[in-house]
Every structure is written in C-alpha cells, then in structure tokens.
Amino acid sequence: MAAHAAKRPTHDERRAAMLEAAAAVFFEHGYAATSIDAIIERIGGSKRTIYNEFGSKEGLFTALVTESADKALAALRVDEVDQRDLRQALLEFAKRLMDVYISPTLLGVFRTIVTEAQRFPDLARAFYDKGPGRAAQRLCEVLEAAQTRGEVQLEDCAIAADHFMGMVRDNFHLRILLGLRPEPTPEAVEAVVVSAVDIFLDGIRYRRPPASMLDK
Amino acid sequence: MAAHAAKRPTHDERRAAMLEAAAAVFFEHGYAATSIDAIIERIGGSKRTIYNEFGSKEGLFTALVTESADKALAALRVDEVDQRDLRQALLEFAKRLMDVYISPTLLGVFRTIVTEAQRFPDLARAFYDKGPGRAAQRLCEVLEAAQTRGEVQLEDCAIAADHFMGMVRDNFHLRILLGLRPEPTPEAVEAVVVSAVDIFLDGIRYRRPPASMLDK
DNA sequence: GGACCGAGGTAAGGTAAGTTACCGTTCCGG
DNA sequence: CCGGAACGGTAACTTACCTTACCTCGGTCC
16 A cells, blocks of 8 residues: 555645635634534544644634634635626625635634634734725725726715725624524525615605705 | 621622722633623632632623623613704614613623623523614604604604614724724714714715705 | 521532643655 | 564543632622
8 A cells, every 4th residue: 555645635635624624613602612623523523734734723713713714714816806887886795705705714704713813913904804805995995996997975985985895794694693694595685685785776765856955 | 787898899899899909801712702700800809709609600791791781781771862952862772772782881881791691691682672672662653653653654663763773883893893994083973973974864876856845 | 696597609620622742653865 | 583673552641621619809789
C-alpha cells in the first residue's frame, strides 16, 4: 500500500474537513461552548492535527470565521448590477442580500460574531466591512447615480442605503436567526424582497392621481 | 426587624445585586464563557447564595434574561400612540423602538439570546413575542387603521410592519451590536428615525411636482 | 435566656477541556 | 536501501469551574 494515492488525504482535504467540522460545532454552540474534542469526534483523528494546523482554538476559530465569511459574502459582489433600471437593480440587490443572510453558513457566522465581537473585535470589523459595509457602500453609489439621473430624491444616500438593507433584513431575518421560523420558502423570500423594494421606492402613503399631496 | 437599619441587605436587594452582577458578566462574555465565580467576585459573598436563590447557572441565566427583557421591553408598550397623525405615530413608534434597541441592557440580552437560542429556545421565543413580535403586531394594527381611513395603500400590513421595524433597526443597530460604533448621539438617532419614517411613507422615487403646489 | 433555623461562607469533589510531551509511522532525499 | 524529518495518535497535565457537603453565625420564638 505504499502506492502513491492510496487514501492518504491531502493536506488541503484534511484542512477543509477540519474547517467543516469546526463550522458545524462552533456555529451551533458558539465559541466558548465548543470543545476541540467535539470537533475531532466528527472527523476522527487527533487534536494534534488541529494544533499543528491552526495553533490554538482561537486560531481555528478565526480561520473558520474569516474563510466562511469570505465565501458566503462573495455572492454580495454587486459590481455588475444593471444600472439602467433602478427597480430591477434593487430587486436583484435585495435578492442576493436575502439569499446570503438566510444561508446557514452566514447565519452561523452571524450568530457567533455577534456574541464574540468583544473577544474578537477584528473579526467583527472584518465581517462588517466585507459584508454589510461593502454592500451598503455599493448600494449608496447606485442610489447616487440614480440621484444624478433625477430618478430619486433623497438627502443622504448612505442613510438610505442602510435603511434599505435593514428593510430587507427585517424581522424576517431575526426570526430565522432566533430559530423561530423553520425554513423560508423561496416564495416567501421573493414576497419580502418585492414588498421591500416597492415600499422603498414609493412608500405606503396613498396618493390619488396628481391632484394633491400632503405636506413635505 | 429589631436591628432594623443595620446593614444586612434584604433579600430583594441581594437578589437584585446578583442579577446586576450577572448581567454585567453574562452580557459581556456570553453564557458559556461566564463563571459563577466571576459573578461572585463582583458582589462578594459566596456561590452558595446564588445556588440558594436560583438553583443553578441555567436558573440564574433564565431569570436574568427574562427579567432584563421584560424591563427593557416595557418601553415598547405602544398602546397609547396617537392614531390621528400617522406620521407622528410612526415617528413616536420608531423613536421608542430605537431607544430600546440601543439600550445597553437590550443589546446585552440580544447578543446572548442570538447565540443561546439553540440552547434556550424558550427564551428566544419569549423574547421575540414580548418584544419585536408584539411591537410588529401593534404596528400592524396601526397601519390597518390608517388603511381603512384611506391614508395608505398596502397589501400586507404584517409584512409592511416588519419592513418598517427592519428599516428602523438598520445597519445602524448592527454596527452598534458589533461594537463598531462607540455611542450614537441622540441627534444621529433622530436623523435615522426621521429618515426611515419619511422613506416608509413616501419612498425615494422622484415625482415631479403636481404642477399645483409643492413648495413648502 | 436558650434552642432551633435558615442564610451565607469554606473548601473540596469531580468533570470537562485546552494544551503538550512522547512516540510510532510514513514519506523523501541520498 | 537507509537516515531523518514531518505528520499524527495516545495519553497525560493543568487549569477552570459547576456543584455540593459541612460549618458558622445571627436572628427568632418559646
């Protein structure tokens, strides 16, 4: 069996397996309540392997969060949104945002980061900058472009972008985060997204045909 | 009561001190990373006191979260919002919502509950029902009333209420939650609230003035 | 005034978990 | 074919911590 590719898993495979197992346990129980043993139980082998690769529990955790966040947030790259139709752009944007937010991976990252933001402030900062922060910034640019085209009127694009992201996230996301809602169907997600975009664009106030408007 | 004013703290005082110290530690480090010793260090005395009062670490934690949430969420009772002016009602509603969301107590409760929702599902459910859930329901009624008065047009009041709450919460709340923003000034909070209400009512789409009167 | 009683403090039991010392095994270069 | 270096498994070390047995002390009631 000294043959070449018997079944000795390569280094990267082993590392990926470790991270996968770590994700399952860290993201379910949180940092402090997770033991290295619990991770090892899932992939077999020895703690030595983990310590050789990541150095410590903290090292494993930071590597896990960093890589998971990067992977989950990659879908938020919205550099190529179609700028011509603002509503379509917002729908597309909101859809991606929602898909990312409710993905199990990002829910796990989110849950742990919220709690461990004090212990790992760098992780929290990196997560925000690469995720919600970057998305809000990009959305802000989209809104400003629409503003110069005269399609929208708003005072502060950054605040508006934050509002839009919050509206998409919603209590909907909160319920999922708290485990109070089993699994959102794509239809439910779609409904929330459409509704959010429409309210963001036109508001809820009733307007009769252009005869009068209330104050402001 | 013989030695009335000695300095033997009464039972309730002792209990309150325990909960206060528990809040400081639990809400900063999370459930698993908090030790009973760390709580005792803050108030002196012995662990025996805590175990006599709360029975276990879990008992202390559930009591803490329940009472903290009840206290912090009391401000969300919006039974007496002024229904006559929808914009004023929404502003008032959003202001209270924001004040509660950014209060240190609720931030602590929120942080821990998000992580421990799996371990203490009852706490998560109770927190949502008494807080965001109740608020959304009440807001939904307000919107429906406005709907019957013909002031607004919307398809699903419940979804709209969730949107509004999400828009108020915003990335703003997320930044605070992650410790990325030091302390929001009342002016900043006010600005976010006003902006959210205005967008919720009227949207951001530009509408050419109805030729009659728009200057204000 | 003396005896019961409960609250609170001391300290230890027992377990769980992060980390590492030690050793076998496998693979590569000479 | 052989020496060594790196990888990985066993098991122990050490620490932290929840929980509880035991004891002390102050107060209350007869």
